[in-house]
Amino acid sequence: MTIFQIRQATTGAVLWTGGAENEQQALDAMAREAGYADFASIPESVRGTDTRVDRLNLG
Template structure:
């Protein structure tokens, strides 16, 4: 499992940090924590996010 950090593209605000197998699973996990079924269920206006793989070692 890899640690990812998802930020809002427009502001750089951190939306989610956590472990996931890949970027898509990280986006889905972020969306679920925000109350949505998955990333595809987010409103279009909220989908502008950047996903960074963190190197903590």
């Protein structure tokens, strides 16, 4: 499992940090913690196009 950090690219605000197998699973995990079924369920006006997913190198 890899650690990912999801940020709003415009502001740099960290939206979620945690373990996932890939970027899509990280986005879905973030969405579930926010009360949505998955990332695609987040309204486009909230989801936007400036979501940045980074794989963290902790070793």
